[in-house]
Amino acid sequence: MASLFSLGVFVAIVLVVASSGAVFKPGPWYQRLDKPGWTPPNWAFPTVWSLLYVMIAIAGWRVYETAGLVATPFVAYGAQLLLNAAWSALFFGLKRPGLAFADVLALWLAVAINALTFYPIDAVAGLLMIPYLAWVTAAACLNFAVWRRNPQAFRAAAANG
Numbered sequence: 001m002a003s004l005f006s007l008g009v010f011v012a013i014v015l016v017v018a019s020s021g022a023v024f025k026p027g028p029w030y031q032r033l034d035k036p037g038w039t040p041p042n043w044a045f046p047t048v049w050s051l052l053y054v055m056i057a058i059a060g061w062r063v064y065e066t067a068g069l070v071a072t073p074f075v076a077y078g079a080q081l082l083l084n085a086a087w088s089a090l091f092f093g094l095k096r097p098g099l100a101f102a103d104v105l106a107l108w109l110a111v112a113i114n115a116l117t118f119y120p121i122d123a124v125a126g127l128l129m130i131p132y133l134a135w136v137t138a139a140a141c142l143n144f145a146v147w148r149r150n151p152q153a154f155r156a157a158a159a160n161g
Contacts, residue, residue: 007061014057017085021049024088029095034149039142052132056081059118059128066122073117080110087139097147097154104140111136 026042040048060077063070083106091100111133119126147154 003065006064007057010057010061010064013060013081014053017081018049018053020085020088021046024091024093026092029153030092033146033153036142036145036149040138048135052135055128056132059122059125062122062125062128063118066125070121073114073121076110076114076117080107080114083107083110091143095154097143101140101143101147104136104143108133108136108140 060074063073063077067073083103087100087103087107090096090103111129115126115129115133118129
């Protein structure tokens with residue numbers, strides 16, 4: 001029973017992080033931006049993120065169940081969750097792609113460290129973080145490409161507050 005409760009806690013934490021994407025949505029402004037041809041279709045984002053959030057919660061739970069709240073892995077876990085939640089606010093909320101890009105680079109590093117620190121404790125948990133790292137890599141490339149392709153859109157958004 002305690003194990004199910006701790007799984008529920010991890011799911012709840014990840015749901016709070018995921019809510020950032022629900023609060024700060026792309027909307028019409030994002031739809032009008034010039035995006036590279038390799039941009040995933042709109043339906044892919046919520047689909048992929050939903051699966052990744054399940055994997056992130058399970059990975060954290062598995063490590064917790066194996067080793068408790070060991071400092072280094074859970075510092076990285078907490079950091080990547082905070083950076084993840086911040087990205088939507090920076091990119092879609094504030095329309096600050098430069099800050100969002102810095103955030104996603106830090107997120108990539110935190111996820112990589114998280115995977116590396118989880119793996120020795122629970123190999124499955126470490127491996128569950130790899131698709132997340134791959135998606136964050138793609139997200140960083142897309143963030144950068146959209147930022148560079150639309151300088152006028154971001155200047156106008158910043159000027160309009």
